[in-house]
Each structure stands twice: as structure tokens, then as C-alpha cells.
Amino acid sequence: EDKVVQSPLSLVVHEGDTVTLNCSYEVTNFRSLLWYKQEKKAPTFLFMLTSSGIEKKSGRLSSILDKKELFSILNITATQTGDSAIYLCAVGTSYDKVIFGPGTSLSVIP
């Protein structure tokens, strides 16, 4: 059965800390891995990864995929209170299926 696992499920850090969020997966015919940020309402897209070892960056956020070990990490450096959110990892397959993980709830306290 296809599955996506995220860890930790929740995390509390202080402003300025660096955090690493993990996503591991077991799916048939992997096609892409996507990261979303969900604040109070709609998830918003962060990254899509399809190739191993190529880091994607956007400001203080970066992500990388390891297709051999079947995982991805999302790094956030110099965290701010505005980074508080649920971070969702989703894996897409060649069969047009997208499986979401349970999410990591990040709280950044001043």
C-alpha cells in the first residue's frame, strides 16, 4: 500500500532556530514529491522535486530529494513566527495518484 510518513508530527522551536522536517515514502511508480505550507486555511505550494540530489531553494526554505533512500527533507533556517504552520508532504505517482502525509505542525515562538 502506498504511504507517506512525516516526522516529527509536531515541533516547537524558538525564533532564529533552524529546523529540518522529514518525509519518507513507499509508493509504486514515483513521479514527484511536493511540499505545501498550510497556515489557517488553504495549503500553498512550496516545492516540487523530481530528481535526486538537486536542492531547491526559496529564501530561507530549501528542500532536497533522495530517490534511493526514498525520503525528502525540508529545511527552514533562521525561523520566524510567520513560519508557524502545518507542512504537508505529498508524493505523486505515474498513475495520477497523489498521497499526502499527515503533516508536521511547526510552532515558532518568539
Next chain:
Amino acid sequence: NAGVTQTPKFRILKIGQSMTLQCTQDMNHNYMYWYRQDPGMGLKLIYYSVGAGITDKGEVPNGYNVSRSTTEDFPLRLELAAPSQTSVYFCASSLGRLNTEAFFGQGTRLTVV
């Protein structure tokens, strides 16, 4: 640019009632989806559509129906609401296939009592 618009934002239904959640997008996306999100469970795909007139079941379709008569609109119908359908529902759309970037609506919080 409105993006993906869902209505209503909140709704309380009694067991056995029916309702339609509306979703419209103005990005001319072919692909549209309905997800439900339960606490700590991520998003589960209910139904999706790859274009007007074409719909298909996702992971959790039981108790729901959809139609796609136009590119813009993708309503979700709940027949005979049950407490297990209490959830937050998200509509989304994408330019490419299911496994590419999706744009989400603001969600509908539905409670069935």
C-alpha cells in the same frame, strides 16, 4: 485574480440532509480535485476531474458525487449526510496532471450532527 473559490465557508448539516459544495476556478485549469482533511490525517482525495465531462474516483469517494459540466466549475454533492463526513473540504486545481503543483481554495468546514 480570484484563483479557486469555494462556497460556503462553514455549514452545519443534520444527519440525512443533502448539500452541494461549490468550487470554481478562473485559471483555465483542466485538472480539478476535491479533498477532505481530518485532524492529523493529511488530505484524502475524494474525486478528481481531468477536464469537462470527465470525472473519476479518488481514495474516499463513498457518500459523494461530482459533476464537471464546464472547465470552471466542479461541485461536490453530499447525499444523506453522515457524522463521518464531518471534515474540512478543499477544492483544488492544477494546470498539469495530479502530481504537479495544485492551487487550493480556502476550504469548507462541514459539521454533520
